[in-house]
Amino acid sequence: MKQSGRRSSDGVPRHTRQLDATYQVLQLAVDHPTADQVLARVRKSLPSVSRGTVYRNLAKLVGDGRLRLVPVGRVARYDARLDSHDHFMCGDCGAVLDVPLGTAAESTPSSLGGHAVAGVTRTYHGRCSACTRDLGREGAGR
Numbered sequence: 044m045k046q047s048g049r050r051s052s053d054g055v056p057r058h059t060r061q062l063d064a065t066y067q068v069l070q071l072a073v074d075h076p077t078a079d080q081v082l083a084r085v086r087k088s089l090p091s092v093s094r095g096t097v098y099r100n101l102a103k104l105v106g107d108g109r110l111r112l113v114p115v116g117r118v119a120r121y122d123a124r125l126d127s128h129d130h131f132m133c134g135d136c137g138a139v140l141d142v143p144l145g146t147a148a149e150s151t152p153s154s155l156g157g158h159a160v161a162g163v164t165r166t167y168h169g170r171c172s173a174c175t176r177d178l179g180r181e182g183a184g185r
Contacts, residue, residue: 061092065100069123075139077118115139115166133171
């Protein structure tokens with residue numbers, strides 16, 4: 044695992060309360076929060092933490108391989124779940140949900156157009172089950 048960031052005098056990566064709180068927020072999250080959502084959650088336990096500190100810690104955790112950036116929508120989202128899985132993004136409410144592999148699995152080529160393929164991430168777009176239910180209720184009430 045790649046190590047980044049400041050190190051103590053003995054060469055061990057520095058651990059801070061802010062870093063631990065940021066990582067804990069992501070470990071508990073199932074909604075793939077944005078950096079601003081992570082900041083708001085970290086501030087519940089550390090009210091004086093700065094935006095820059097949380098953003099740097101997110102970058103450090105991604106760089107260390109402890110989090111991954113989820114490329115959906117226009118805003119970066121974060122995921123502490125590192126196993127292979129896809130995502131579904133609801134166009135109505137903006138929810139980003141995990142989709143297990145095999146749901147619509149295709150084989151991953153080892154190369155594509157002369158490029159070496161390391162992995163594939165799919166993002167499905169549509170309406171989530173909660174929004175579909177809500178839409179059905181609205182339609183039934185007319």
